[in-house]
Amino acid sequence: MTQSVMDDARVKPVRGRWRGAGAWQDTRVLAAAAAVAIGLLFGGLWWSLRVKPLPRPRAADAPPPPGIDAQLASAQGRLKTDPQDIAALVQAGTLLFQKGKDSYIEAIGDLEEARDLGALDARIFYCLGIMYQEEGLYPFALTEYRRFLRHEPENKDIRMLAAKLEYRMGMFSDAVIDYDRLQFSNPKDPVVEENLGLSLWGTKQTARAQASFEALKAYGGDFARRAEFYEGQLALEDGRYQDAADHFNRCRLADGPIPEFPAERVYTGLAMADQKLGLWDDAVSAWQQVLKATPKDLKARAALRSDQARAAAARRAAARAAKSKKK
The missing domain is CATH 1.25.40 (Serine Threonine Protein Phosphatase 5, Tetratricopeptide repeat)
Structure with missing residues (x-):
């Protein structure tokens, strides 16, 4: 019986302290290696997806960026070897974009090809959006801007x-x-x-x-003057004619024009409000200002003639009323 117990004891594995320490060290090494591998993976992803400086469109009278022709030749050389080289397509397209409007057709072709091949570089969507917009392709431009904003909201x-x-x-x-x-x-x-x-x-x-x-x-300034015009239009649409006239008058066009804002729009609104208020002489003055800015405006001419007639009729009526009072 004693021998059997001894045999059982000998066949059981015995794990000494050095074995336990070795296993723990192996685990630490594996964990460290995994951490390094994950770090390298995410580092590579960050490098490929990092925000890159956006190229800028060239003004018509500005010189192209220095060295752009050599860089473009290099990218186009790589495309001759591999027409589906995405990095070369993106580089060529963005460089052509920077060369200016005369190169837009080529730039669009390269960047569309890169996009269709699956490229996600935000510069593609930025450049395509700008070029589509300048060419008047607004729905296409908006689509590219929205794609860009998914990257840089x-x-x-x-x-x-x-x-x-x-x-x-x-x-x-x-x-x-x-x-x-x-x-x-x-x-x-x-x-x-x-x-x-x-x-x-x-x-x-x-x-x-x-x-x-x-x-x-x-x-303040021109922002406030434009705000007065907008509020005047809202009041006019809402049938609040005196409020509308007050807002239009507060645009203070006598102080000078509002930059990039047609004066005739203010005077047209003011004339329409004055008409509704029966202020025919004021309406005539406003229509005259409209025609000073847009002499060929046929509707303004017709309105002016009509209001001049009404103003004259109102003066005659006022004169008759005054004469009746004297009697």
């Missing part, structure tokens, strides 16, 4: 371009979403405030639009 310049295109294309609800996001990040930007108000107006959210225009007045 806080890029203010591109979100502004996208929002302006949405407004231009009548996509007012989408424009409101983008301008709301821009305003959250840029609460003191009067350009964002103004465009948000216009987009809200486009969606018939007149109360919010009115509040936005009121906020715009706080910036």
